[in-house]
Amino acid sequence: MSQTTGDLRTARTRKAIVEAFAALVREQGFDQVTVGEIARRAMVNRATFYRHYRDKYHLVEDIFEHMTRALLAELGPPGALHPADRIATWATLFTHIGRRADIYGPLLGSHGGPWFAARLREHCVELAASG
Structure with missing residues (x-):
């Protein structure tokens, strides 16, 4: 099997796992989700x-x-931001989150785990301080 085929298979598998996980968090809440349920929903073996x-x-x-x-790829290279650039940076952040609401929504919503929200909050504070 070529490296490209393996990379595509890995990417597909990871995508299926992430999507299954997000759906289960939305339905049941982070604390209730098990690896077995994620694997079943993603249609992969637990070993996978x-x-x-x-x-x-x-x-x-x-x-x-x-x-x-x-997100960092969308924002471009880091550097001192002028006030007008900060507005564009925050607009990019919210656009990014909106485009991936399928993932961010469950993890940041009432059923999500507090770890993800805390890490995203820390990241936003760092982003705000960089300007």
Whole structure:
């Protein structure tokens, strides 16, 4: 199997796991979701889940890191921001969150775990302080 095929398969598997996880958090709440349920919803074996993530907490950490990298790519290179640039930066942040409401919504909503919200809040404070 070529590296590209493996990369695509890995990306598809991770996407299915993340989408299944987000749907389950929306339905049941973060604390109630189990790895078995995530695997079933994503239509993968538990072993496949564990090949990618240690547990659901590791999955949330990975989601946060992925979303943060995507946001930083959209914002462009870091640097001192002028007041007008800050407005554009916040607009980009909210647009980014709106485009990925399928993930952010469940994790930030009333059923989400507090860890994700706290990390995003910290990230926003850092973003605000950088200008």
